[in-house]
Amino acid sequence: MKENQKQHQVFIEGAGLSFTISENDSILGGILRSGVGIPYECNAGGCGSCKYTLIEGDVVDDFEGSAGLRASDKRKNKHLACVSRPQSDCVIEIKPDAEYVAKTRPKRVNATLQSVEKLTHDLWEFYFESDPPARFLPGQYAKLSLPGVAGPRSYSMCNNGNNDGRWGFQIKRTEGGSASSFLFDNAVLGSRITIDAPYSIAHLNEQSERPLICIAGGSGLAPMVSILHGAAKMALEGKRPILYYGARTVDDVISKEYLDRIPHFDVEKQYIPIVSEVEPGNSWSGPTGMVHEYLAESLDDDCQDCDYFIAGPPPMVDAVRRHLILERKIPVEHLHYDRFY
Amino acid sequence: MSDQENYQKVCEVDDVWEGEMDVFDVGESEVLIVHSPGGEIRAYSPICPHQDHPLVEGELENCVLTCSAHLWQFDAISGKGINPTGTSLTSYPSKVEDDCIWVVLPES
Amino acid sequence: MALLKMEEWYDLARETNWTPSYVSQDELYPAPMSNNFDIPLEKWEAFDEPYKSTYRDYVGAQRDKDVGAYSVKAALARAEFFKNASPHWKALLALHFSAVCWAEFHSASAFARMTRFCQSPGMRNMATFGTLDEIRHGQIQIYFAYEFLKHDSVFDWCHKSSKTENWIIISLRHALDDIAHTRDATSAAIMLNMGLELAFTNLQFVALSADAAKCGDHSFATMLQSIQTDEARHAQIGEPIVRIMVENGKKKEAQQLVEISFWRMWKQFSALSGIGMDYYTPLEHRENSLKDFMEEWVIGQFGRTVEALGLDLPWYWDILKKDICSFHHANQIGVYAYRATEWWRPIAGTSPAEREWLEEKYPGWNETYGKCWDVISENIRNGDYEKTVPAPPPLICNMCGLEVVGTAGNEWNAVNHHVDIDDRRYHFCSEPCKWIFEIEPERYKGHKSIIDRVFDGTIGPEPDDFYNYMGQSESERGTDGYNYRWVDGYDEDEDAEKKYATG
């Protein structure tokens, strides 16, 4: 978090806004830190939400060939705010969007590893601690810069914001994944990382009175745990949130004991794990199949009036949102998710 | 109508079959031509009113146009939002003449 | 769930024969649709399929099979694969899909004939699955082919070929109509299930699937495997019937049906899969040759199955062992030379490196077929492209519809097998093709090969008449898939392009 990098001035044409940004920061980071909102989701060059047109100046793109930018976009001098950094003063064109104004402006903090807990054979929970308080809303994510790993990686917090500076993440071990290889193989208690947070507007809205339905797969569990903790503090009388969790195998199912720690959460009634690949001979007696197929069979007709939080592997998120929006006709504003790729 | 001379040629009708949509360059601008099942032809701005995402990457099924980014849906004939409501595609006047599709684009 | 187990009730669903009284047995099971080979009805009723499946399980399993194949992700991966595929692989895909889509869909009718006209309830039910399976195989493969169409119009033939009079389509239709569609239900069941599915689908689908996986086309590979598992289910119709025939003194008849259908299918596979394996599969992905596959799966495995059922090895087994090293090599020369009569872009597949592989797999290849390719290569190097296209029409076998060929070079051994009937001479590529004709000349003698149709005036004299007759517009005539760049290897693409391109 060195602040001795060169600073540049970025001017948003048409909006009459300008802000100062360090050469090392992404345009998106700079915009959000200055209190302006523009659309974004994955923060990693995948979804293409944060496209802007460069009118003047130089930027460097950290992610050549990112999926979010088409050849035709490049011809029109478009870039992605999340993966481009200014190299001079710039003039850009992008439509500010108040919905995306950060309720807590993202900041970079240093943190050290405090504890590790094994949730399943390959999904572990890591707690870090920072000096400044941990400020974020349930469901938001952070960009973690890990030693020896090129570029930041996005992970959702699994706890709630707090003054003790505690940040919880759940990370899945993936073969050959450098981020997971640092955390699983090299990190020791006390290892230092940098956290840039919070991001995302797919967070719990304490004003909404709609019942909550959380749908997760894989490491998409973390934001749901955060949301369920957050919801526990809200007095949603008689509106118990439901957690659907899609696991590939029985071994990937999150234990009831772990979820039992969420206040007022009745795991027997509110937690529905669904397994897609049951080995022959396994004694699994719960539902099987893909999460969206299970929802197709089991969601009630009054599902229109719920808020949906969705996180997990991209194909799962895609199948679930297609089902909810295209088949169930649920209003798009009731769905909360970030499109990662 | 004084529009008459402002019509610009986009493409031939055969370029966009019933049930298809496609994007064409007209001068400096782009226009989305939607040929709905049933035969109606419409011209729209090619970008979703939600965010900067090309509509042509979405789907056109049974006169419903779905944007691939956030699955916003629009009535392909009226351009009005189906989910969410209260929004609509930016529509341009269009006509079919001499087996070609013509539009009037706003002055930029 | 309190449900009965399949074994508890399955047999009841196979007790469904009744004795008609408002119509006669002969009216209900007439020739040419039915033939019980004079075996008593109760023997047919004893038909027992080794692997049993219920409708309930069938739709569940089949639904699951299709989920992955039809996903958007799989479709994108296929499109990506296709864009990067070499002309070799594109030619292979075009050839595969244009031959199998309609052929498999059409097989639904052959299974329906078994359901309607056989007299074994167990077989009736298995054949119903067969009918549904074949509808699947037609539809899923044409769906895959359709994804390629927007990149390359040669794939239009996957859809349009079924009713055309292209010589390759005639040849395939003749073979399939002979074994599956113009026979009584019992014979069709033996011929289709034994002669085609049991004998060759491993070769077609397992081998191709392995190649596809090696090339990175995983969804194609998975789809082919899933087809193969369907085939394995309904192909089991053949074995119990052969057993019933053998046990009831009809070994000779069963033997002949197997021999006819196996040979007919061998000729088709030899030309289509043989060329596909040994010439069209990209060299870096080739492991086994057609000969390797044939020796292991067909001569070995199928041979053992035939003997285990109480039949003999076909009389032409020694001829077959020679044929697996020769027929497709010779036909590849013809297929390449007459490339304009084909709708895809044929591959020579005889670059220097490929010739090395062929020599290794088929010792002596260079001295025989290689000599022909020497001449073709030399003409190309000299820019004499027209010399690579033979002027005279080829001699076409009146059974298999493929070119009458022999081993080229010093060992030239083409023998003109022929039969004369009613002032017409029928030509055959081989002793077994002639033998099949002579068993029942009435079945075949009225059919005209594409060349016969030229000579009798069905096809007009102008070159365009020939292509029009075959349904090929000018843009649908095959050209060298590499534009002759293979002659000195594929590496120096740009230079070679300049060198050979402007012919």
Add this chain to the structure above:
Amino acid sequence: MNSKVTGMKTWSKLAKNKRRPSEYEIVTTNLQTRHRHRDQAYELSPAPDLSMNEWYRKYVFDSPLQHDDWEEFRDPDALIYRVYTRNQDAQEEFIDGVLSEHNEIGHDQDLQPEWLTVLEEMYTPRRYLQTALQMSAAYILQVAPASTITACAGFQEGDEFRWLQRVAYRTRELQMTHPERGFSKNERDHWENSPAFQGLRELMEKVLIAYDWGENFVASNLVAKVAADETLRELADVARSFRDPLLASLAENQLRDSDRSRRWSAELVKFCTDAKSENKTAIKGWIEAWTPLAKDAITAYCLALPAGEIAAKSAISRMEAFHRSLEI
């Protein structure tokens, strides 16, 4: 260079419509080979030398039912294999649930003796009727002049087999609870000899040998199958009054399949009559020729039901209503 490799929007055979074809059209049209030459449906010696070419000429090309372009027929459900298996898997799962539920509450133990007699004589023998219907659909399939018709008939054949197996399943289940009765022993005898079934059996046997493709389609799908289904509907109504909701549920589900058969059959009728007025005459003639036999079959079956004559009348009137709906 090779001329530039370019793709196409859709199959050339579908391009003339200038319309994006549906997935159904992409994978179901133009996959048939036999409807090419009058004497040579199959690529071997022409008729009469090859008896199968003779068969196809006589019964398909020379059928009174004619169309210049059979390939233009479309299934109104636009059903393709993967949707068929998906839908039927869901239906079968539902049926599994219904069967399991009733089994668990001892449904069969509580059935009244007089109802058990009806099940034994009127329901379980229907697996033979299902077999005849399965065979009948299989014939339509193998002579159908277009692949879109092949597909419709193929799924219908699958449906008939589905219910053949479900009736067999129920037969065994009833036998296990009531071993003293004739379940799984007497069905063939009832089918071959009981007056209730002789009309249906006569109808089916005669339909099966009506080999002309047009007549077969009409006799099978517009008359015999409709008659068979309407008798099932009557049986299901009686089941309700005898507190057998299980049979009622099964029948209701089976009749959903039959509705699909009626939809495509009615569409094929319209397709034919729109093309040629002679087709109207032919179809009308066949319906008239086959209906008396079907009425007798319905009457014989229904008279053996507790509801008797009323059942027969309502079943017949529904069959006639279906015929009227065809606007022939």
